Amino acid sequence: MTRLEVKNLKKTFTVHTQGSVEVKGFEDINFKLKQGEFLSLFGPSGAGKSSILKTLYRTYNTTSGEINFYKDNGSIVNISNSTESEILNLRKNDLGYVSQFLQILPRISAVDVVATELIQKGESEEVAKEKAKEMLSFLNIKEELFNISPLTFSGGEQQRVNIAKGIIAPKSVLLLDEPTASLDMTNTNKVIDKLLEIKKQGVTMVGIFHDMDCMKRISDKIYDMKEKKYANNY
Ligand SMILES: Nc1ncnc2c1ncn2[C@@H]1O[C@H](COP(=O)(O)OP(=O)(O)O)[C@@H](O)[C@H]1O
Ligand SMILES: [Mg+2]
Numbered sequence: 378m379t380r381l382e383v384k385n386l387k388k389t390f391t392v393h394t395q396g397s398v399e400v401k402g403f404e405d406i407n408f409k410l411k412q413g414e415f416l417s418l419f420g421p422s423g424a425g426k427s428s429i430l431k432t433l434y435r436t437y438n439t440t441s442g443e444i445n446f447y448k449d450n451g452s453i454v455n456i457s458n459s460t461e462s463e464i465l466n467l468r469k470n471d472l473g474y475v476s477q478f479l480q481i482l483p484r485i486s487a488v489d490v491v492a493t494e495l496i497q498k499g500e501s502e503e504v505a506k507e508k509a510k511e512m513l514s515f516l517n518i519k520e521e522l523f524n525i526s527p528l529t530f531s532g533g534e535q536q537r538v539n540i541a542k543g544i545i546a547p548k549s550v551l552l553l554d555e556p557t558a559s560l561d562m563t564n565t566n567k568v569i570d571k572l573l574e575i576k577k578q579g580v581t582m583v584g585i586f587h588d589m590d591c592m593k594r595i596s597d598k599i600y601d602m603k604e605k606k607y608a609n610n611y
Pocket of ligand 1: 390392402420421422423424426427428
């Protein structure tokens with residue numbers, strides 16, 4: 378079943394400092410994903426990878442083209458031109474975004490940051506906290522940090538809390554911007570293992586990786602931003 382289809386997608390930024398400067402984000406982007414497929418965006422810094430994820434999430438408006446999201450109930454949402462309330466609905470139930478950096482409120486513990494995602498889906502507080510702890514332990518977060526705000530954590534620890542939060546109650550499509558960027562090999566592999574697990578459960582993902590081995594291990598498709606097509610053998 379098709380889950381996500383991107384057609385002739387283009388983004389141009391108009392920067393309103395010192396007159397109006399037009400900055401190219403990306404253009405001519407086309408790909409299609411089935412349920413449970415993982416696509417990686419591959420290309421040099423500045424190629425527009427993060428901007429594509431932000432456009433898919435509608436943090437950025439589309440300049441031209443289409444983003445069709447196929448929901449389980451058979452309806453199609455064109456993310457490029459749907460209403461704000463349709464987008465909020467989609468984000469609530471179907472579309473998740475794991476940003477490069479953790480963005481959370483102060484004074485909320487690591488366990489609560491992660492457990493909240495499950496509680497919002499109807500899980501009891503007790504079970505949600507238990508599952509959150511399991512996930513944090515799996516990702517090598519020390520137990521003594523569980524009840525502390527992640528704002529004081531190291532970059533790598535924050536990133537793992539961010540991943541835990543993003544995948545503990547996964548939406549049907551997840552957008553991942555360099556989820557393993559500041560992790561060592563052991564923790565990178567743990568994150569990839571978890572992503573493979575939710576992929577098996579049918580979660581569709583679009584991701585960006587620095588590390589080629591990582592990218593190849595998880596990807597069904599690799600979209601080459603320079604060639605504007607899937608990379609050979611993908
Ligand atoms: N909010 C923005 N306003 C203006 N230009 C932006 C904005 N976001 C991204 N860009 C520009 O779009 C281009 C692509 O950036 P980005 O998507 O971050 O690339 P990548 O993630 O592949 O490194 C860059 O030239 C960047 O300066
Ligand atoms: Mg980027």
